[in-house]
Amino acid sequence: MTTTQNHKSMLETCIQNCLDCLHECEHCATACLDSDMVQMMAQCIKLCRDCADTCSLCARFMARNSDLHAQLCAVCAEACECCAAECEKHDNDHCKKCAQACRRCAESCRQVAKAMA
Numbered sequence: 001m002t003t004t005q006n007h008k009s010m011l012e013t014c015i016q017n018c019l020d021c022l023h024e025c026e027h028c029a030t031a032c033l034d035s036d037m038v039q040m041m042a043q044c045i046k047l048c049r050d051c052a053d054t055c056s057l058c059a060r061f062m063a064r065n066s067d068l069h070a071q072l073c074a075v076c077a078e079a080c081e082c083c084a085a086e087c088e089k090h091d092n093d094h095c096k097k098c099a100q101a102c103r104r105c106a107e108s109c110r111q112v113a114k115a116m117a
Helices: 003-033 042-063 069-087 093-116
Strands: none
Touching: 003 042, 003 069, 003 093, 042 069, 042 093, 069 093
């Protein structure tokens, strides 16, 4: 594979990881909002919403090959790490799935950001 093909493959993987993370974050935030302990889950909801929005924007920037996609990937990785750390504090299945998706996305985004540095 050429460098261009490697980069394209890395971007495609990262876009998919961002979309998967977006889905899990939205699902987690909604499940937390529907729970009896919504007040206790406020930080989780906030971070899931921030992460979902960042993942969406990051995927869009990569899809259009924006000159800013590497910088946004670095920000997305940070948002994902914060969200994962919060979700890992909770025993809910949706939080565990969200944390796993966030960790995958963070790693993928770091790889893209590093490749473009």
